[in-house]
Amino acid sequence: MRGLHADTGYLLYRLGLRSGQMFNTFLQESGVRLRHYAVLRFLATCDGTLQRELSTRLGYDPSAIVGLVDDLEKLGFAERRPSPDDRRSRIVVLTEGGRTFLRDTDEAGLRVTNDLLAPLDAAERDTLHALLLRVADRP
Numbered sequence: 001m002r003g004l005h006a007d008t009g010y011l012l013y014r015l016g017l018r019s020g021q022m023f024n025t026f027l028q029e030s031g032v033r034l035r036h037y038a039v040l041r042f043l044a045t046c047d048g049t050l051q052r053e054l055s056t057r058l059g060y061d062p063s064a065i066v067g068l069v070d071d072l073e074k075l076g077f078a079e080r081r082p083s084p085d086d087r088r089s090r091i092v093v094l095t096e097g098g099r100t101f102l103r104d105t106d107e108a109g110l111r112v113t114n115d116l117l118a119p120l121d122a123a124e125r126d127t128l129h130a131l132l133l134r135v136a137d138r139p
Contacts, residue, residue: 019116026108030101031075035060037105039068040077040098048081048091077101 005011024034032040038058043049051069055062069092072078077098083089094102117125 015116019112022112022115023109026112027105030105032071032077032101035064036068036072036077039065039072039092040094040102043078043092043094043098044102048083048093050083050089050091054092072098075101 020034023037027033027037039054042054042057049057051065052062054060054069055065058065060068069078069080073080075097077095078092079095080090080092083091117128120128
């Protein structure tokens with residue numbers, strides 16, 4: 001057991017798994033899973049994007065993106081629209097309902113983060129965040 005705890009990659013995996021489980025528990029009431037939430041969060045950063053871009057940026061299989069967007073359309077959180085650059089393509093955009101859902105879940109996300117990072121003080125949290133950004137932004 002001690003060997004696993006010496007492995008940073010394993011610890012990151014465990015933290016991600018625990019975070020996902022905690023957040024999924026909250027999201028279950030809404031019918032949304034963490035994968036849907038990730039799509040919504042990404043869509044909130046842009047004015048719309050192609051499904052293949054969602055797949056690339058989120059690291060999800062393209063066939064999974066189709067189902068996730070279908071689900072989000074049924075909930076009224078996202079919609080497909082013709083691309084302004086290419087009439088044959090469709091972009092996925094966040095709807096007002098999706099924006100409202102994200103605002104309503106912000107507090108729960110903060111609670112999950114605070115629970116996970118409870119052992120750290122504010123300066124340690126800032127340092128961890130900065131380090132994770134540096135690693136996550138690497139190609």
